[in-house]
Amino acid sequence: MAKWLFKTEPDTFSIDTLKQQKVSCWEGVRNYQARNMMRDAIKVGDEVFIYHSSCKDVGVVGIATVIKEAYPDHFQFDPQSPYFDPKSSPENPRWIMVDIEYQRHLRLVSLKRLKANPALAEMPLVKRGNRLSIMPVTDAQWQEILTMTGQF
DNA sequence: GCCAACGTTGGC
């Protein structure tokens, strides 16, 4: 099973919200590279690090699993939604989402620590100017980050 | 709030 990292702004949707809901769709991905990964590679059973961005405590905060593979993100059709895309249509949807299920919180592994770890230097996350909201994580990187939590 | 980095758009 593959492993991934999903970014979210906790002011909009946090790991705590996911825990309360237990399951959630992952809507609002509006980047072609991220979309293509969801479409082509993200499968039921894959594990996902949840990452909090644009907030006080930036970093990896928990784990979820994929429970539903790519299907159309209906927010793209809703003019009231911030994720509305006027160029998309139900007949030819442009954007998709997956569903995930909460697994557990992790003790925060801050971006600062991720950047300081040479074993993680190849992660898109720690590269300069990174903007990818969904990215693959290798088994080795996954284990390294788990080790950094001290929780395994 | 600032600003660097990046993706997208659109004129040509």
Added chain:
DNA sequence: GCCAACGTTGGC
């Protein structure tokens, strides 16, 4: 197909 302008992301 190039590339400048623009909008967005995201750390700080």
